[in-house]
Structure formats: C-alpha cells, structure tokens
Amino acid sequence: MKKYFIPPTGNFYKANLHCHTTCSDGAMTPEQVKERYMSLGYSVIAYSDHNVMIDHSDLNEENFLALTAYEVDLISRDAHREWFANKLFHLNMISPKPNENRVVSPQINERGEHRDVPSILPPMRYVYNTNFINKLIEAGNSAGYLVTLNHPTWSNLDYNDYKDLKGLWAMEINNGGCYAEGRPDDPNVYTLMLRAMGTKLFAVGTDDNHNNLPQEHPEHHCGQAWINIRAEKLDYDTIFNALKNGDFYSSDGPEIFDCYYDDEGKAVHIKCSPAQRIYVTSSSISATLATPQKLGETITEAVISLENRPIADFIRVTVEDTTRHLAHTNAIWID
Ligand SMILES: [Zn+2]
C-alpha cells in the first residue's frame, strides 16, 4: 500500500502561516502583506498578529486566501532577568472559521491581574510550565484551532520544555524571520519532538514576517520559508482541511512534486526539483539517502529502499539542493 507524504493529486498553493502586520508589531499593513506575497507567488496567508484575531477575508480574491489566526506569546517571568534572557512559548492558532474577531490574550498585566478580555482560557495566572501550556493547547483544540509551537530555537526551548507537550498540530521546522536575523532553527528538533511525543505532528516553514525590507536586503523576512499545500481548490474549508490532514510539505528552496512510501516494497519514492541529496530520517539513529553519481550533479527522482534498514516509528524525507536549502515532508508513522 502507498502511504502518501503529500496527496498524489491537486494544485499546490504556497502559504505563509505566520505573519505580522500593523495590527500588532509588523511593518506592513494587511493589504501590503497581500500584495508583497502575491508577487512572490503565494496564495495563502495566515494573519497571525500577536494576541489578536482579525477576520481579513475582505482581502480574498480568486488567487488569494486570508486565514484567520493569532499568535499567543508567553514569557516566563523571572524577575532577575530581562525578558529576552528567559524562555518563551509562542503558539500560533489558526481558526476553522474566517469570521472570528477578538482579542484572545490570556496574559496578565503588571499587577498580576488577568486582562479583561475574552480569552480561550478561563481567567487564570499564566505560568511557565508544561501543564499550563498543555491547557492552552487543549483550549485551542476545543475551539477547533490548529495549534503550532513557534520558533523553538529562538524561544530557547530545549528537550525538557517540549517533550511532554500534548495536542500540537505542528511545530515550526524553519522560521524565516529567525533565520534572517541570525537565529536559524535546527530541523532535528522536529525529529526529537516526534520521538518524545510519539504522536502525529506536522512541520511548517513560515516567515514570521515583521519587517518591510526589500527582497535584495540580506535581512528581509518575506519569502524565506513556506509550505506548499496540495488541495483541490482555494477556499477556506478546503485549505483548512488540507492543513488539518497534513497535505503539505515545508521548504526554503527545493520543491517536492510527489512522495510516497510503498510499504510492500519498503521504499520511499520521490520526484522533486534538482537535489544533491535526498534522505529519509526515522526514529532510529541511521538515515538512508539517495545522491547523484558525482558531486556537482543532481537528481530529480529516487527510490530509496528501506529494506533491512533499522527504521522505527516514523519516517520523514528531506530534499537538499546544491545551495543546501531544504524541503521537508511531514513525518508518517509506520507499523
Ligand atoms: Zn513568536
């Protein structure tokens, strides 16, 4: 039987699921974000301003879809340190309904009082621990949101911080804004989270765009990392369900056109843009890979046999191009 990393049919829609605008601390208006990203070939933007969820569906048109979302940011309060020396938990919440408009922060003010705003949580002091974060994820899940753990590297999170998290839809394998500012993510965190959590978890590349620098500026945020969603059409329900099913891969360069695991032949089959290596990562230590015959050459398809390889639990596929940019499939679990 074929297990698909991405669906075998449908259109590809390029998406940025993490975006800031002038509605919070971003430099561009929602309209400017739309214009900039459409010129870069994107069809989908999740507008995820800090702690405020705004319906931007007035921006929708035939080739553009705005998803309603927000980013909740939690800082561990250690009075002896500045905020940036602490660990952070930032979660993105994407709504199944376009028409939500509310302030959603569970944060407390300087006097330790809960802010008087509607929240997905009952009034409570927020604290930095796994229990609290799990309550927040659970509350997001009950509201039907897709909940992502953002930029674990930038947030100073280590294994102990994420190993007991439950109910996440995805984690950021590549946050383009963090990359542009010199704090790139480590894709191996995805493998460690899968190993620790033992459940389905997807990986997204996003921009977390704040700045408005031109594309030729080395620190520009727009179009650094993305996902390509495969779906039949560009409407809210179809795209939301494709996200929910994991019908996408993430990238900061290479493209994946087709990728599945044949569990009878025990092999990964892939077609992609020119690659200098394609590798399969599993829960076990060893990886297995396909390369061209000679350095400097590239391949655009491969059948990677996993027969007699010590694979366990899950497999995921990475495509590396000659500039060492990467595309990542989501992990699939194998029996
Ligand atoms: Zn953040």
Ligand SMILES: [Zn+2]
């Ligand atoms: Zn952000």
